Structures are given as structure tokens and as C-alpha cells.
Amino acid sequence: MHKWYGDFHVLRDLNLNVKQGERIVICGPSGSGKSTFIRCINRLEEHQQGKIIVDNVELTDDVRHIDTVRREVGMVFQHFNLFPHLTVLENCCLSPIWVRKVPRKEAEATAMEYLERVKIPDQAHKFPGQLSGGQQQRVAIARALCMKPKIMLFDEPTSALDPEMIKEVLDVMVELAGSGMTMLCVTHEMGFAKTVADRVIFMDAGEIVEEAPPQEFFNNPQEPRTQKFLQQILQH
Amino acid sequence: MHKWYGDFHVLRDLNLNVKQGERIVICGPSGSGKSTFIRCINRLEEHQQGKIIVDNVELTDDVRHIDTVRREVGMVFQHFNLFPHLTVLENCCLSPIWVRKVPRKEAEATAMEYLERVKIPDQAHKFPGQLSGGQQQRVAIARALCMKPKIMLFDEPTSALDPEMIKEVLDVMVELAGSGMTMLCVTHEMGFAKTVADRVIFMDAGEIVEEAPPQEFFNNPQEPRTQKFLQQILQH
Amino acid sequence: MAEAMMKPPKKTLGPIAWMREHLFSSWYNTLLTAVIGYVLLTSMGPLLNWLFFEANFTGSGPDDCTGAGACWLFVSQRLNFFIYGFYPDELQWRVDVMFALLAIAFVPQFIEGFPGRKWLGIFGMTGLPLIGYFLIPGGSFGLEEVPSTKWGGLMLTLILAYIGILASLPIGTLLALGRRSEMPIIRGLCVVFIEVWRAVPLITVLFMASVMLPLFLPEGVNFEKLSRALIGITLWQSAYMAEVIRGGLQAIPRGQYEAADALGLGYWKKMGLVILPQALKLVIPGIVNTFISLFKDTTLVLIIGLFDVLGTVQSTVTDPAWQNVASEGYVFVAFCFWVFCFGMSRYSQNLERKLDTGHKT
Amino acid sequence: ATTLENVKEKGHLQCGVTNGLPGFSQPDEDGNWTGIDVDTCRAISAAIFGDAKSVEFTPLTAKERFTALQSGEIDVLSRNTTWTLTRDASLGLNFAGVNYYDGQGFMVNKDIGVSDATELDGATVCIQSGTTTELNLSDYFRAKGMEFKPIVFDTSEQTVQGFSAGRCDVLTSDRSQLAALRSKLADPASAVILPNTISKEPLGPVVRQGDDQWFNVVKWVLNVQINAEELGVTSENVDDMLKSDNPNIQRLLGSDGNLGEMLGLAHDFGYEVIKHVGNYGEMYDRNVGPDTPLGLERGVNNLWNNGGVLYAPPVR
Amino acid sequence: MKTETITQSNDSRPAGPKPWYDPRVRSIFFQIVAIALVFWGGYTLVDNTLSNMESRGISTGFGFLEESAGFGIIMSLVPYDATMSYGRTFWVGLTNTLLVSAMGVVAATILGFIIGVARLSSNWLVAKIALVYVEVIRNIPLLLQIFFWYFAVLAALPTPRQSIEVGGSAFLNNRGLYVPDPVTQDGFGLVWGAIAIAIASVIGLRLWAKKRQLATGKIFPTFKVGVSILVLLPVLAYFVAGSPLEWDVPALKGFNFRGGITIIPELAALWLALSLYTASFIAEIVRSGILSVSKGQTEASHALGLPNGLTLRLVVIPQAMRVIIPPLTSQYLNLVKNSSLATAIGYPDLVAVFMGTTLNQTGQAVEVVAITMAVYLTISLLISLFMNIYNRAVAIKER
């Protein structure tokens, strides 16, 4: 798949196959196109060449395809992007009710379930502004889960958080990974990558430079660029 | 020294003596009064009781004293606070030209020198908005240095930066520390503290809880509060 | 050594110290204080005398105005006309009902924590105009009909402003969405519409609406003058409203749009459920300010011959029976407007302050 | 559809009047309009509906009036409007007759000690915008080689306010209006109306061009009123007059023949007009005559056989 | 098998969807519909208007602009008398509108800045007076204020015969302010020259002084020297040329003053009302602009040792201007539009003269109103354009 911003070739010849239940961690230096890549999968950005096939549906200009794909793909953003005018519960129910047309009662029950899973059922009736960053991010995860997606995308879910809150969120993600959900996660948390990833992908300048299981990736990186990057990251 | 916000006693009985050329790192949990303390030294906040003596000048209500002290003290803020309407060079020259009445030519030459020292001479004619966070913070450091201050204050200079940029800035600060400048630095970068600090000060609830050279501080903290804090910070 | 109980050294400010700090802190401040103080002292006395101490409040006719001060008698005698215009006396209870409902719906908005004030507000925006639609003109439910030519005074001012704002909200919202649309032609049309309406003075709009509109319409299609003035005011106002709302839309971070997209919401659901509720809330102060300016601008209908409150006053101050009552009349109108506008602007300022702090958390 | 049909369908006549000029058209506190122009409209309403009340009034400023008539906003303009060639020819209007013969005059403040218009060189003149007076004034001063400064207001009310505030030395308007406006001054005695009349100002109802039927209706309602005065038919004796054997009266009141139907009206439209509004003399005396605050003598507005110029074509 | 596949393929775009599911096609379709609706609406409007005008025998076209107007106008910046054409009345109205707008913009800006800064004054009395001013003035309709100023000012001023005299050559009464009109004689060119030279040299001086200050840090008393040059040089030239100026002093003739320059009360009242009203809005804009500059900026400036005055001048005001300019622009636009209220008190602006008397005398409402609206649209576009250029110049450069 290729993507350009104007004349700028952001993604070059990406080629990735993800099996169901696989957990993939993507890392790479800033500006290497990680976010762009992950956003393409959800069609928040348009790709210009190549194919993206999600759950047997090819992402094209067809609105129906986009809709189908978006229903199957949950996304968690770096800055949570919760809806501040709705309570936590309403945030979670919005899409089930309006997109999946689930009755409100049922949607709320499901939402409470997921909120319990991310360990904040007691916050259900608060507004996002009243929660800490870590709690907000967990709500964001619950909201994405409420759509019962087949695939979850995470774009640096912890990088906007204070050190103390990162752990809360990572714990939830580890648990989620354990439950067998397909996950694509952009993160710099190497600890997390080591624990849960089936594969680690290293990107630079819009290309996939290296792709390996985590033990191999961390202990024995093949490419010089990867080595350099790992050095920097692990330095402090 | 004491300080109150209304009835709230922020700084209680602080007592600190800094020798010329000493490098001091201040740390402590959020809200413990670190920023307030450091801002008092520059008279950005008023203290209500006790004395602050900078370079033999006592800080009082007298504007002349305040001016003198401010000339001798450079400050770097967490959020850089560069002047967005001026270029990098103009930012650096502002104070020399208007306060120290240095001719522009000369001020610019000095500024370029310092910009070289923080490794961004090529950005001199850009506007702050066009720079990355790390670069901006380095400009802020250069700007403070341009006044040729005797003392530099840093208030969490890296906490608003991306991980990769933190290193850039810390490098500059380490270099600066090596040059023998008196420095007071609020930071959570323990690596930095270990490398350069002569003394580490731990504050909590407006009081100095512990004060020790870094080896001792990190390896053998005396106070239970310090121990708890270090545990949290070093956990990941 | 935790001196938790230690109290801050109190900076005591006696009146003298207060004055030194706030009035005489430097030589030019002293000078300013002196000059302003002198002007105030010399001008306030006569003004207060005219307004209150030497004014006439009671009596039955022009001859009772004997004092040197204002003749408020004139206002109180004509008050009925100023408030209701030509509305028949025996039917004025209908207007009073609307005034009362208006107060019930909106006064609580100024009171923090009034139970159910949100619902009262919603009633004010939906139910109230509906009731007014049947009650004021009458003609149905056995109510006697009162043609719009008989409406006037403060009541007409309020009707014009209220309907103007109510109708311009949805139109303005659509225009704002259009202006931010990705379709160039839609965007272009909205931009042209907004900019043209914003560029022309309201009185030309009113002139067109009041005397020229039938020229543009097919023969036989016609509305009464008031409706036409309202159409003009509404279109004009919706252009301003669109700009206010656009400001709100722009203030919503991109992440909100993307999150809504990622949840699979379509355009109208995204706007209706996620973006607009936030954007509109954000710009309530702006909307109130627009309302204030519209409220003041309704005085211009006087120029096209509708008797709003200023119009009614103007048509009576030349009454030969009363001598030199123009100042009293104008002061009365100014006071009416000031009370409404000041109240609303306070309200919007409070809201702004609240939103401001709300953002930071 | 023709205007007459439209009016009948609407159920009322829309009539453009001034926004306040005593004697001509002025609302009272309850919104009831009175005045000679108002009565003209009421007469038309009576002719169409047999009821003087089926008329609604649109107050207009001088500069709005023609646009309002052109656009169809009003059916008839009865707003002391001067009949001129340009207006007849290029505005798309037709003047249906004259209900008041007037001339332009000047009102000055007593203090300035002027007794004749020729002494007004250099004067500041208050005037109402969009009137023939604005044009006559300019012609008059130019012809006399004098200078003047016009202060142009939107409404007659503001014009009076300007004059009484001392903004101008002279207020110029039609003489009938001067009397009305003077009565609005705080101290009417402080102003005098100069003897000069500088123009002819035939005032009358106006209709849109191109609808001859409607034009005829308005024209003949007015003529009926004048003829009635000539024949001595008043609102009081009109019922008795129905039995009159004067063929002129019979035709006028429709007790004989159906002249009204030729106009598209009822055969007895004349009767309705006189019954509800009265003849021209009654209308005049009620609104502007000597017994009213305006106190205007009939003068040229008298019947031709009484030394005036009112000479209505016969109803036959 | 459920897989997510991202494959590279060299064939270009995937096969297009059915047209009605393609958002691009949909968007084009909607736009075409919108355009069609607008054209249809516009067409019916024009068609109705034309047929209505024809059936009512209203003359059309712009020929009337050539015809003689025949009415007087009290004040005009371009030569005008009653024999000139309707086209000329347009220019008279337009220039009068521009005059009062320009005067209003200048006065409102100055006053607004003063009051806006006064709102933040450390002097309690000054701050409170400014607050009361703003809260009273901006909450009362402008039309009312125009009436007030007009009739209050008129009532307060004496009649021409009791004029207030200022130095024997300027007179104030309820017909206006009469001041002598300078009539230049031969040789006045020298004075003009001197003025030009003085201005040029002051500009030069300023540039030089700034350069020197930047180069050496020394401050030159530019203001004092500049003012002296501006005053002395022309005065000197005036006497050298032998006082080549005569004054057309207004004099009481008959019952009015003649000669000199007159500022009519209508202009004064309108100008006063517009400036005072708009100033109250500008004051709030200025205040919030100053407050919008973050505290961090002031602190950083203080930390650099810049005192309060310099902080305001070098750091706060330049940044506040960015926030101030856009709302200031719309206040200017409002002022221009509000100047059309002139018609209520008889100031001969565009709406009063052209859309008033001219429209009424010619009866060509559509043409006249169209021209008037086009003028306001042009003025407003020009102001926006100008302000946008300025805005771009002061905009913060971002990444």
C-alpha cells in the first residue's frame, strides 16, 4: 500500500498480513508513518494505491465498505478523544445505539460489562472531564470494545499520560491481549511489547524495516536502523 | 522563607544555601511547592516572610533590587514561553538590547554563540512556532543564557517534551552544568540528577524533606517519604 | 517542625492604605483621580436632581408636571401604549400571559442551580413560541383575532427579537455547516450568502422586506408587513449566527471528528450527536451576544413604520399636550433596553467565565 | 387578477397613508385612524364592501410610498401625494383625482422677524424627504437667486422636532400640513405661516398603472362624494334622498339604473359611500375644516359653484 | 478465515464502487442539485420582478442616473447643486457616508483603546468609570443614542444670533460649528514644500534614531526633535513666503452665518454617537486582547528583566494585536453599516440621499437598492481585504 500527502510519500510499499487473534506492536521514530498507517486501516486517511482488506472487505471509496470496516475495527487514540458532553456510559453506548441499533437497555448493560473489565464501573455516570487521564483512556478502550470489534487499533495510547497512570492502562491492554483479540498497537512501551506482542514491526520513513517476534526483535535486531533506535529508546 | 497563597501555606520554613557554581536538583511530588519555590527566587512570586538573598542583593519590594536580581538570574520554563511574534534570534536579543543596552550587532553575535552552544544556529531566523518542542526549549535556554546570568533556574524543562526530545535538551543542560554555572533545576529526570547534581533536594508539602548528594540520595534515602517517592519514580 | 497552624502575616488595608494603593499610587493616578472626581461631583448632582429629587411621579395630567425635574408622569400615563401598542385593552391579558411565561422560562437561567432550569429553557425555545403563535394573534380556539397592525411597543420589540433569534438558529447552523463543508460549491454558496447579508445595513434589508418584497414574488403571493420584516431580520441575523456557530465548530478538536468517524457514525449523526452539542454549548455566550445586538437593532423597524417601543415613544413625545417630554421618553426607552441587554450580557459573561474554567479541567 | 378582484378576495382594502399627519391621516392611541386621506380609503371600502371598516392602513414615509404601491404592498395610496407629470408617467402610477388642492408654503419662527418668503436668503430649511416640496423649494430659491440649506428628515414628526429644536429657520411643506404641523408645536403661537404660496399641490389618491377598472373605481368614488355635496346629499339625509325624484340623485345613489355595476361594484355603491363616509364637504369639515384644530377654510377646495375648483364629472 | 490483509499491488486504484455509494459522486450530485436550486430560485426571482415591473409600467434601466436631480443637499464633499444629475447625488451620498465612517473609525479606535486600557488601570476610579461607560453605552440601541445626541446637542446650543464665539473667527450654534476656511494665495506652494520636507525629515530621523539605538544602544529624543521640525519648518516657510494665506472668516449675514467651513450638527451627532457606541465595543476587544496574552509570556519577559512598560510594549501589545484585529475589523464594518442610520436625523449619507430622495423621485427602487447594496458590499469587502492583509502580516508563523 502506498500513501502520499501531496508529493510526500508517507507510506511506501507496506505489506502486512495479520491473522486473527494476532497481537502486533508497531514502533519506530517519530514521523515514520506509524499513525498514518494505522489510521488508514480505519479509513480515517485515504490510501492512494494498493489494497486494504479488513475481514474480507476491501476498503474502497464505497461508503458501505467503509461503514462495514469501521464497525469491525475499534480505535483508541493517543488523546482519548472522549466526548466531553456525554457521560462515560453515554460515550460507550453512542455507537451501539446509533450505528448497531441495539436497544438502549441492552447497550447499557454491555457497556457496564466492559467498564467493569477496564475496572471503572463506578465512574459510569461521571463526565470525562472529571476523570484522570488513565481513567479516560480506559473509558476510551471500553468505548471501542462496546462496538464488539474484531480488531482493535491503538495509537500510542499511553504517551499522553503521566508515568503513574501508564501502568493502569497497560494492565488493561495486557488483559485484553490475553483474551485473544486481534490488536495492532503503536507504542514505545517496550515492556508491553515484550510481554504481549506476537510480532513487533519497526517502521522508518514509511517503510517496514524489520518485522520479528519480540524476543528476536529486542535481543537480536537485524537492521542497523533498528539497532540504533533500540539503543536510543532503552538508554534512559 | 515562608509563602502563602491566601490561607494556604505553600512554602514552610525553607532554608537553602547555594554556593556559586553549585548544581542543585529539586524533586518531589506534584504540588509540593517546587515551582513556587523556584519562582520566588526570581520574584515572579512574592514571599511573605523570610529573606531571599541573591548575589548579595536581598529581594524586597524595591523595584531596583528586583531588577538587579532578575538580570543575574536566568529562568527556563516548563512551557518554554518563547515570544511567538519574534524570531529565535530576536527572542534571544530582546533582553540584552533593551535591558542591558548592548548594541544589536553585539547582542546578535552573542546570541548566535549561545545558539551554537545549544546546537541550533541554523534555526536563528525561524519563528518559535516553526520549531519542535526540543528545539524550542533549547532556544529558551539560549535566551536565558544571553543575559549572561550568574544563576540559571530550570522548572521542569523537559516535562512537556516527547521522549526523544528530552535527550536533546538534557544533553545541553549537562554540557552547561559542566561549564560551571550555578544551576537550580526542578526535574524528574533522575538520570540527569545522578550525572550532574551536587546536591539533590526532595520537597514535600512545602518543606524540604531531604537534602543530600545524589549517590546518597538515590542509594540510601533517609526519610520514608523519599523512599516511597523514589520507588514510584523508578518503577518503570 | 511542621507549623501547619501558622497563619499568614495579614496585610491589613485600612481605608487610607486602600486609597493610597488604588487611587493615589503615583502622581498621574492622583491627577486622574482628582479630575474624574471633580467631574463626577459636579455632574452627578444635577443629573440626580433631574432624575429623582425634582422629578414628578404622581398626578393625572400634563399640568401636574410642575417641578424642574423630569416628568415621569408622562411615561406612567402612556405606559400602556409603550408596552402593548394598539393591542386592545381587554385582550392584553394574553400578552401578560406571554410575559409571565417568558419570565418563568428564562429568569431561572440566571439562578445557579435552579431545579429543572434546563427544561424551562427548552420550554422557552419550543413550547413558548408555540403558545405565543396561537395566543398573541388569536383567531383560533375561540380567541378574538388581533391583527398584527395592532401590535406595538415593548411587546412588538420582544416578538421581533425572539422570533428572529429562534428562527435564525437553525438556519445559521445549516449555513455554518455548509461553510465548513468539503463540497466547494456548497461552501461557496454559503460563503456568498453569509458575506452578502453581513455586508448590507439592516435598514436596507428592512426597506426591501417592507416595500419591495412583493415585487419579487409571483403576483398574489403576499405576507403582512410584520412577517416580511421578520423574514428580513431572520435572514440577516442567520448570517451572523452562522459565523458565531462556525467559531464553535472550529473550536472542536479534530480528534472529536475522528473519534466519531472511528465509531462509524455517519455525517448527520456525527454532527448531531457529537459535534453540534459541544459546539453550540461553547458558543452560547456568542449567541446571547448576537441576541443582544438583534434586540437593539429591532429599533430600526421604526424606520419602516412599525411601532416598536422606540416608535411608540417617538410618536407620543410630539404630543402637543405634553411639553418637552422627549428626554423623559428617550430615557425610559434607554432604560428598558438597558435592563434587558445588561442582564443578558451579564448572563453571557458568567457563562463565558464558567466555560473558560471548564475547559481547563 | 385585477386589483378589484384581489381586494374582494382578501376581504379588505390595503391603503397606504402617512405615519402621522393630523387632519390627513393620524392614528389615535387605540390605533384608529382618522383624516381626510383615511376617509377617502374608507369611502372606497364602503363602495366595494358596503362597509367603511374593511380597510387596513399601512403607514408609510414619503420615500417609501411609491415603492410600496409599485410592489403591490398596498392597493391604493392615499397619502397627501402631489400629482405631477413625472409621477404619472414614469413611476407606473395613475392619479385618480384630487381630494385636496394645496400649495407649498413656509412656516418660520416669529423671532427671526421674516414676513415674506423673499426675505429668506441664506435660510436653513427643514423639509420632509421624498416630496415635491423638496424640488419646488430648490426651484423657488434658484429662481429668486437666493441660497438655502435643506435639512431633510424622514418623517413629518422629525421635521417638526427639528424645527422646534431650532435646527432650521424655516419649515416648508404644503400649507395644509403647515397648519397641522404648527398645531404640534409646543407653543404654536411662536411660529407664523408666511403668506406666500410657491407651488400648486393637487393631492389625491394614487393607484397602479395598467388596471383601468381599479383606476375608475377610485376615481368615481371621489367624484361621487363631490357630486353628492353639489346635490346636497349628506350622510344624514341619504336615506330620505333614496326616495328623491331628482334623476341625478337617483343615479348617484343607485336607486335608478346600475351604473355601479359598470365599474364592477354594487349598483348602490354611491349610497354606501355617502351613508358611511359622507359627501366631500362632510369629509372636509370633519377632518380639516374650520371647526377642527387645523381650522382650514374651504378656499379653493370649495365647489365650482361656490368659488372653488371642485368640479366633478357627472354621474350618468 | 478472517484476515486483515494489506497487500502491495501494482495495479492502481481498486475497482470503483457503484456510483451512488461513492461519496465523491454523491457530493458532486448534491452540489449540482444545490446549484440548480439556486439558479432556479434566482431565475424565478428575476423573472417575477421583471414581469411585475412590466405589468405595472415601472420604468427600468439606469438612464435615470443622467437626469437632473432638482433637489438640494445640505452638505457635499464633491461640488453639487440642484441642477446636477441623480448620478451625482450618488457620489454626494457616498462621499458623505465615507466621511462619517472614516471619522468614526478613527475616533472610535482611539477612544476604544484608551477606554480598554483604562479598564485595566490600577486606578480604581478610572477602571470603574471605564466599566460603567462600557456597560451603559453598549447596552442602549444606537438609534436611540443618535436621537439623543442630535436633539440634546441641538437643544444645548444657542441660536445663530447668540453664537458662542471662539477667538472671534469660529462660531458655535445650533446650525453647526463655523470655522474659518483657509484660502491659499500665490506663494503658498513654499509652505506645502516645507511641510513635505519636514515630514520626510522626521521619518528619516526616526529611521536613523532607531538604527542608531540598535547599533549603539543610545536613545535619541526623536519625539521632541521631530515635533519641533514639524512645527518650525512650515512656520518659517510661511513667513518667508510673506504669509500667503487668507482666511474666509464666517460672518453673520441675515439670520445665518455665511462663509467658512461648517460642521453641521447632523454630522457631529452621528459622528459622536457612532464613535462613542463603537468605542465601547472596541474597548472590550482591546481589554480581552490584552488579557489573552498568556501569563507565561509576561512572566518570561519579567524573568528576562524587562520592566512593566517594556513588557507591555514589546511582548504583550504585539501579541494582543493578533487577537484584536479580527473583531476590530467587524466593528469597523458595523460602524460603516450603522452610519446608514444617518437617515433618521437627516444627515445626507448614501441611504438618505440616494436610497431616499433619489429613489423616491425616480421610483426606480430595484436599481437604486441594488446599487446601494453593491456599494456596501464593496466597502465591506475592501475593509476585510485590507484587514486580512494586515492580519497575515502580523500572524504568528507556525509549523
Ligand SMILES: Nc1ncnc2c1ncn2[C@@H]1O[C@H](COP(=O)(O)OP(=O)(O)OP(=O)(O)O)[C@@H](O)[C@H]1O
Ligand atoms: N495531514 C498531513 N499532511 C502532510 N503531511 C503529514 C500529515 N500528517 C502527517 N504528515 C507527515 O507524515 C509523516 C508520518 O506521520 P505520522 O503521524 O504517521 O508519524 P508517526 O510515526 O505516527 O509519528 P509520531 O511518533 O510522532 O506520532 C510525518 O513526516 C508527518 O509530518
Ligand SMILES: Nc1ncnc2c1ncn2[C@@H]1O[C@H](COP(=O)(O)OP(=O)(O)OP(=O)(O)O)[C@@H](O)[C@H]1O
Ligand atoms: N496561584 C496560586 N494560588 C493558589 N494556590 C496555588 C497557586 N499556585 C500554586 N498553588 C498551589 O501551591 C502548591 C504548590 O504548587 P507548585 O506549582 O509549586 O507545585 P510543584 O511542586 O511545582 O508541582 P508540579 O510538579 O505539579 O509542578 C500546589 O498545591 C498548588 O495547588
Ligand SMILES: [Mg+2]
Ligand atoms: Mg503518531
Ligand SMILES: [Mg+2]
Ligand atoms: Mg511545577
